[in-house]
Amino acid sequence: LNQLHHNINRQLKPLTDLYRILCHNRSRQRRNLCKVLNDWDLLQEEAEHIDKELQKLTHEEPIMTDEGDSYSFHLSSWVYHTKLELLEDIFFLGFELELYGTHEFVMIYWYIDYLLGVHYQHLERTHMHITDIKYKDQHGSYRSTSSPASSVSLLVSQQMMMMAKQDICRGIHRTISALQKTGHVISPQLEFDDESTRFLHRFRICRTLGSPTILSYKDFKEMTQFDNVTALELINASLQNFQAARSSIESLLAMEPLELKMDFCHVNFTKELRDMLRVCIANIVNLHKIIEEYKPMLDPNNAKESDIITTSKPILDPNNDQESSDTTTSRKQQKKKQKSKKPLRKDNKIVNFEFKYHPWYTVITLK
Structure with a gap:
C-alpha cells in the first residue's frame, strides 16, 4: 500500500505538468510534450x-486469451493510454505547425495509423x-459482477474515436x-537528404x-509497397476507409454527452467531430471525381501510351551537330534528369493538400 501511495503521488507531478502544458500555444505544447513523454514512460514502468x-x-484471476493469461494492470493501463495520446498529439501537431514536407505525409500518416491501431488494441x-x-467471495471462489455502464460507454466512445482517426489517416496515406x-x-x-534519414529523424x-514497439524504415517500405496493387484498387480502399470513418463519427455525434463523458466540453468535442x-466527405467527393476522370488511366492494363507523357517539357535533342559540345553535354544531363522524373498526366495536374477543415487531416485534390 505504501508503494501504491507513492506511485499515486508520483503521478501527480506529470499530470499537473500535462495540464499546464495544454495551456500553452501549440508550438510550446509540442516542444514540452516531447520533454515529458519519457516521464510517462518511466511512470508506466513503476505502475506495472x-x-x-x-x-x-487481491488474488486476481487472469482472463484466458489466445495469447495467454491477461491481467488487468489498472494503473499501468491508464498511464499507457495517456502516453499513447501524448505521442499521437506530438505527431499530429506537426501538421498543424507545418513541420512536415508534403513528401513526408505518407510516412507520417502511416506511422500515426500504426500508433492508433496499437491504441485501439x-x-x-x-x-x-x-x-x-x-471478485473473490468469502468462500474463496470467484464470481463475476457487472461493470459500471458509464465506464463501458466511455471505452466504446474512445474506441470509436480511434477507429475514425485511424481510418482517416489510412485513407490519406493510401490516396x-x-x-x-x-x-x-x-x-x-x-x-543532401534521403528518405531513410528523414524516417529516423521524425x-x-x-x-x-x-x-510501443518502434517500427523501422524497412517496415515502412515493406508495408507501403504496392507493386501488385493498382492505383484504382488503392483509391477504392481509401474510399472505404473514409466511409468507415464517416460512419464512426456519425455514431459518436448521435451519442449523449453523458455517454461520451464530455459534459463540460461537449461543444468543442462536437465541433472537432x-x-x-467534413474532411471525410470532402475526400470522398474528391476521390469519386478522380475515379470518374482518370478511371481509364488508373489501371495500367487499360492505359494508353497517349495518356501518359514523361515530362511537361519537350526533351532536347543532344545529337544536333550545330550545337557546341558543352551545350550537348548540358542537354544530355537535362535529358537524364527528365527521364528520372515520374510521369505526369496530360492535364499536368499535381496533388494538392488543404487543411481547410481540420488542422490534422488534409483534404486531397488534384490541381
Whole structure:
C-alpha cells in the first residue's frame, strides 16, 4: 500500500505538468510534450510493478486469451493510454505547425495509423477486463459482477474515436500512394537528404520509449509497397476507409454527452467531430471525381501510351551537330534528369493538400 501511495503521488507531478502544458500555444505544447513523454514512460514502468503487487494482494484471476493469461494492470493501463495520446498529439501537431514536407505525409500518416491501431488494441484489452470483473467471495471462489455502464460507454466512445482517426489517416496515406503511382505526386530532388534519414529523424522520439514497439524504415517500405496493387484498387480502399470513418463519427455525434463523458466540453468535442466529418466527405467527393476522370488511366492494363507523357517539357535533342559540345553535354544531363522524373498526366495536374477543415487531416485534390 505504501508503494501504491507513492506511485499515486508520483503521478501527480506529470499530470499537473500535462495540464499546464495544454495551456500553452501549440508550438510550446509540442516542444514540452516531447520533454515529458519519457516521464510517462518511466511512470508506466513503476505502475506495472505496483499492478503486479496488487495482483498478489487481491488474488486476481487472469482472463484466458489466445495469447495467454491477461491481467488487468489498472494503473499501468491508464498511464499507457495517456502516453499513447501524448505521442499521437506530438505527431499530429506537426501538421498543424507545418513541420512536415508534403513528401513526408505518407510516412507520417502511416506511422500515426500504426500508433492508433496499437491504441485501439489497448482499449480493447481494457474493455475486455472492464466487462469481465471478478471478485473473490468469502468462500474463496470467484464470481463475476457487472461493470459500471458509464465506464463501458466511455471505452466504446474512445474506441470509436480511434477507429475514425485511424481510418482517416489510412485513407490519406493510401490516396497519396495511389497518386504516386499515377505520377500526380512530385517529390523534391533532395541532394543532401534521403528518405531513410528523414524516417529516423521524425520518429527518433519513439526510440527512447519502452513501448510501443518502434517500427523501422524497412517496415515502412515493406508495408507501403504496392507493386501488385493498382492505383484504382488503392483509391477504392481509401474510399472505404473514409466511409468507415464517416460512419464512426456519425455514431459518436448521435451519442449523449453523458455517454461520451464530455459534459463540460461537449461543444468543442462536437465541433472537432464535425470538422473530421467534413474532411471525410470532402475526400470522398474528391476521390469519386478522380475515379470518374482518370478511371481509364488508373489501371495500367487499360492505359494508353497517349495518356501518359514523361515530362511537361519537350526533351532536347543532344545529337544536333550545330550545337557546341558543352551545350550537348548540358542537354544530355537535362535529358537524364527528365527521364528520372515520374510521369505526369496530360492535364499536368499535381496533388494538392488543404487543411481547410481540420488542422490534422488534409483534404486531397488534384490541381
